[in-house]
Amino acid sequence: MGGMGPEATADFFTKLVAATPVERDQDHLRVLIDNDPTVPDRTAAVEGTGPSPVPRLVAMAEGLVAAGAELLVMPCNTAHAFEAEIRAAVPEVPFVSLIEATVDAVAADTSAPRSVGLLATPGTIRSAIYHAAFARRGIAVLTPDADDQRTVTASIAAVKRGHATQVERTSLREVAERLAAAGAAAIVTACTELPLLLKDGDVVSNGVTVPVIASTDALVVRTIEAASAQRVDAVTP
Amino acid sequence: MGGMGPEATADFFTKLVAATPVERDQDHLRVLIDNDPTVPDRTAAVEGTGPSPVPRLVAMAEGLVAAGAELLVMPCNTAHAFEAEIRAAVPEVPFVSLIEATVDAVAADTSAPRSVGLLATPGTIRSAIYHAAFARRGIAVLTPDADDQRTVTASIAAVKRGHATQVERTSLREVAERLAAAGAAAIVTACTELPLLLKDGDVVSNGVTVPVIASTDALVVRTIEAASAQRVDAVTP
Missing domain, CATH: 3.40.50.1860 (Rossmann fold)
Known part of the structure; x- marks a missing residue:
């Protein structure tokens, strides 16, 4: 769940790729990114001076899950003020809290x-x-x-x-x-x-x-751990 | 259309964000990325020693278009050996040739x-x-x-x-x-x-x-030009 802002999303993605232990392309994680820079300002929403980002964040989460995402991660701290609403909208997919x-x-x-x-x-x-x-x-x-x-x-x-x-x-x-x-x-x-x-x-x-x-670094480590655990689950009966 | 390889996708995304002229998050391009590192090896396919990446590339293009993509771009040179097959599969969306x-x-x-x-x-x-x-x-x-x-x-x-x-x-x-x-x-x-x-x-x-x-740099410039032209089209009657 990206675009808040785009530089931070690119920085997280770059660090995630670099931190994933691999010997070839195929060992990397599949990552679906929705870099949506039009999500309403999170600080303004928290302060009550701007529209809520929740509808856009929920649509983003639902879109990523529809596209195949099995784990959600959002490299924006402020947007986590709305974490409960996102979790409630897509309860079938784990959400990694930054x-x-x-x-x-x-x-x-x-x-x-x-x-x-x-x-x-x-x-x-x-x-x-x-x-x-x-x-x-x-x-x-x-x-x-x-x-x-x-x-x-x-x-x-x-x-x-x-x-x-x-x-x-x-x-x-x-x-x-x-x-x-x-x-x-x-x-x-x-x-x-x-x-x-x-x-x-x-x-x-x-x-x-x-x-x-x-x-960002803490989220990279936690994301790789969570994704690896899911992979193990997927192959363990 | 990413993951071929992930480092190159992250590098392209970072350069695209950096090269987009903005004053605030909302001026950035919306970018949907499918970083799929399991696309079969492109060189092996060209040389006839490995499976074709076309089914996976077509599925990726269709998935991105289904998720809302209005312009396709693929930061992998070798995969462009299969550009015609991708264009044929999603003729409704322009494809920016690297x-x-x-x-x-x-x-x-x-x-x-x-x-x-x-x-x-x-x-x-x-x-x-x-x-x-x-x-x-x-x-x-x-x-x-x-x-x-x-x-x-x-x-x-x-x-x-x-x-x-x-x-x-x-x-x-x-x-x-x-x-x-x-x-x-x-x-x-x-x-x-x-x-x-x-x-x-x-x-x-x-x-x-x-x-x-x-x-990569040539593709960044061309992508921003093509996306900007589409934006102008979208607001011009």
Whole structure:
């Protein structure tokens, strides 16, 4: 389920292909992508200032299942505010949650952080999908203050326009370092555009490198695991 | 129409998104991708040593059209040996030829080459799809000798396995330089895996840089043109 935005979909697809262990074309996963860039803005919907993306997301899920999809995955964090509606519309097909995959990856990290810094769209933060999932694992969530959030939002928009430069990289890193200084033991790039700007190793606080965990990477790992498990199911009586 | 191979499909999709002029997500093209890595080997089919990919390619085209595709594009050169069968199966939808897009891009090049060097799979060379298209424009095609063709084929396989290194880059560049020394005024990377190894600016012969023209880039440009023309048609009475 793609197009939210297209760069993030292409980035996820590229990483999925690269991470799949293969010796020949035929070992790869079959992937059906509906890159639909006209899905209504997810943050506006969460904030109540724009139309709901649910009808389009449900149509996309149903279309992919009709085309043969046996597992659904959606490389857009904010759209997961509507995950329950998608699951309800296509109950016959498993849905891999980007939120659960990311939170599990953070919890499994050897540093076992007590609090993390969340870099995400205003819609993801407002919907509290990460706050709820982290709370279930006893991890607190720190979010940027209003000025810093504007920087994060502007950085995401720059990636979507294909205009992101070193200016966005630097200011995003500074936002992450302020969250680390405020106590975040790890930074979660919880928007699929953000790994294009901020990578593990970029964030240093008090002379210590603070781990950056990308939701995209967590989703790649979880998707390959889930698809492999289905393959095994398919050949095991 | 993807999966031949998945890396090439992801590379084409990424370049298509990057080359589309946009200010917001909604300006992007809607793209439906069927990344099916189980399409039978195209070179083996051309050489008569393996099953035909046509049934799978036709099913893919029909599935995409059923899902709403209004324009078909296939980022695999060798599969274009079966272009006529695909066009015949879905006559209601335009098919953007990678071969024509590439040959047009070479012919439009300011250097207006009289002969070009072709880096491609054995199946693409054996099918003579490029020889025919270039001949119609008065351009001769030089191909690597048997030893050098083995290097090209091995380089493509290395990309497909995700194992390509500097060794493949260097030997592929040397093959291209031998074609240039034999008279090729431009090099065409006519396999969608090859631009991942050899880029414009890499090939130098007698102290002169010889242009490298990638079929993937030509297809990106032609696809955006064709999709934009359809959009204009759709809103013009």
